[in-house]
Amino acid sequence: MKTFIDRISDYLELPDLLEKGRKLRGKKGYVICTSISDSPDEPFINAFKETFSYLGMDFGGFINANCINGYKAELYENDIKAFIEKF
Numbered sequence: 767m768k769t770f771i772d773r774i775s776d777y778l779e780l781p782d783l784l785e786k787g788r789k790l791r792g793k794k795g796y797v798i799c800t801s802i803s804d805s806p807d808e809p810f811i812n813a814f815k816e817t818f819s820y821l822g823m824d825f826g827g828f829i830n831a832n833c834i835n836g837y838k839a840e841l842y843e844n845d846i847k848a849f850i851e852k853f
Contacts, residue, residue, distance in 0.1 A: 771817055778821065791822030796852070802834040826852060 777787025795818040799806050806828065815825045829849040831842050 771813070774817065774821065787821065793823050794826035795821075795823045796826045796849075797828035798849075799828060800831045800833045800837065802832065804830070804832050806830050 777783045777790065795814065797806075797811065797814050799810070801807075811828055814828075818825050827849070829842075829845060831837055831845075
C-alpha cells in the first residue's frame with residue numbers, strides 16, 4: 767500500500783506527470799483486498815479513501831476476501847459478480 771501511495775502521489779508532485787495526474791480527477795477508485803477477517807480494518811480502507819480524495823477521485827467501494835483459512839474462490843463468486851456490476 768505504501769508503494770501505491772508513493773507512486774500515485776508522484777502524479778501530483780512531479781512536473782512531467784502532472785497532466786496525467788489531472789486525468790484521474792472525477793474517476794472512481796476501487797479496492798480489492800484480502801485479510802484474515804470478514805472486513806478490512808477501517809484505517810486501511812480510509813487510507814485509500816483519503817488518497818483517492820486527494821487525487822480528486824471518488825471512492826467506489828471495496829471487496830474483501832477473508833483468507834484466514836486460505837482463499838476459496840467458490841466462497842466469493844457471488845460477491846465478485848456483484849462487485850463487478852458496480853463498474
